Amino acid sequence: MKVPFLDLSISHAQVREDIDAAIQRVIASSHFIMGPELDAFEAEFAAYCGARYCVGVGNGLEALHLLLRAYDIGPGDEVIVPSNTFIATWLAVTQAGATPIPVEPDEHTHNLAPDRIEQAITPRTAAIIPVHLYGRPAAMAPINAIAQKHGLVVIEDAAQAQGATYQRQRVGSLGHAAATSFYPGKNLGALGDGGAVLTSDRAIADKVRLLRNYGSTQKYHHQIAGYNSRLDELQAAVLRVKLAKLDDWNEQRRAVAQLYTQQLQGTGLILPTVADDIEPVWHVYVIRSQQRDMLQAKLASKGIGTIIHYPIPPHRQQCYASLAYEGLPLSELLASQILSLPMFPGLSAEQIGFVVDSIAESQH
Numbered sequence: 001m002k003v004p005f006l007d008l009s010i011s012h013a014q015v016r017e018d019i020d021a022a023i024q025r026v027i028a029s030s031h032f033i034m035g036p037e038l039d040a041f042e043a044e045f046a047a048y049c050g051a052r053y054c055v056g057v058g059n060g061l062e063a064l065h066l067l068l069r070a071y072d073i074g075p076g077d078e079v080i081v082p083s084n085t086f087i088a089t090w091l092a093v094t095q096a097g098a099t100p101i102p103v104e105p106d107e108h109t110h111n112l113a114p115d116r117i118e119q120a121i122t123p124r125t126a127a128i129i130p131v132h133l134y135g136r137p138a139a140m141a142p143i144n145a146i147a148q149k150h151g152l153v154v155i156e157d158a159a160q161a162q163g164a165t166y167q168r169q170r171v172g173s174l175g176h177a178a179a180t181s182f183y184p185g186k187n188l189g190a191l192g193d194g195g196a197v198l199t200s201d202r203a204i205a206d207k208v209r210l211l212r213n214y215g216s217t218q219k220y221h222h223q224i225a226g227y228n229s230r231l232d233e234l235q236a237a238v239l240r241v242k243l244a245k246l247d248d249w250n251e252q253r254r255a256v257a258q259l260y261t262q263q264l265q266g267t268g269l270i271l272p273t274v275a276d277d278i279e280p281v282w283h284v285y286v287i288r289s290q291q292r293d294m295l296q297a298k299l300a301s302k303g304i305g306t307i308i309h310y311p312i313p314p315h316r317q318q319c320y321a322s323l324a325y326e327g328l329p330l331s332e333l334l335a336s337q338i339l340s341l342p343m344f345p346g347l348s349a350e351q352i353g354f355v356v357d358s359i360a361e362s363q364h
Contacts, residue, residue: 005305010346022237049172053205056231060181064092070207083331114142132161135283160283252345
């Protein structure tokens with residue numbers, strides 16, 4: 001039996017006719033950039049997330065970067081980021097000209113640890129970017145309390161968590177603003193790159209709209225030096241179709257995660273934990289093993305796909321060597337032990353059982 005890490009064909013087959021119709025609708029309109037499909041998707045996704053405004057942009061990294069620019073965060077500023085995250089979180093900060101200040105995660109959730117944040121705050125700190133890693137919301141209440149105490153902006157990196165909730169409130173509406181990604185493998189994925197900003201602050205939404213479109217609200221009139229970062233009509237139309245299925249697909253992911261958690265008990269692996277006040281959407285299901293590389297090789301030999309999210313922490317990447325960060329042992333430990341198991345809507349109970357049995361065999 002082959003079990004891929006990710007198979008998008010199952011979910012795409014469920015909406016193929018609707019996607020085809022959406023694409024044909026855009027082609028017939030001959031309106032491909034910043035048209036009615038984008039307007040409709042922005043309104044629908046904002047409502048879904050519980051935010052007043054959504055601004056579609058080119059990708060998740062640019063969503064983060066444009067938000068930092070909208071808040072006038074740049075050279076001379078510091079931004080607190082998780083030490084354990086995909087590098088895009090850090091890249092947005094350095095692209096804005098600010099300095100990323102890494103804070104170690106909570107060992108159980110792998111998310112930014114609130115009790116480590118205050119010791120990293122300096123007079124130059126301007127913002128905190130908590131990441132809802134793996135589709136599990138970060139501990140936003142204490143993070144927001146710290147930010148309010150110190151007058152900091154909170155920007156959620158919600159790229160992996162569309163539809164997840166914290167204290168019954170959806171991510172994307174838990175801080176001052178949020179950035180998300182519609183990379184094809186995300187829970188809400190486009191058929192190419194895409195991203196969005198979410199906020200209930202009209203001034204910030206307007207500033208991001210200005211920044212994404214060459215600094216212009218009127219053609220050939222440029223108020224500021226902006227960028228070209230726009231979610232196109234085709235992707236917006238596809239995302240509208242998929243948004244209607246997102247809750248169902250997330251429920252299927254939760255069912256997969258529940259089976260993994262039940263059936264992997266007693267294997268010696270460290271399994272994901274879920275706090276009572278969150279409802280994850282399981283973008284990935286991450287286990288920890290002290291023999292991770294051997295386990296991954298054995299699963300591969302049986303045709304089971306796995307991925308490491310992420311094998312090299314940002315502070316150990318060559319592009320950040322000049323910052324010379326030290327003293328981040330937990331993120332390095334996680335990077336040496338974590339392994340993401342197959343996870344996608346439509347993953348069958350038989351496939352899950354095969355993965356579990358293969359893991360059990362590899363432990364002996």
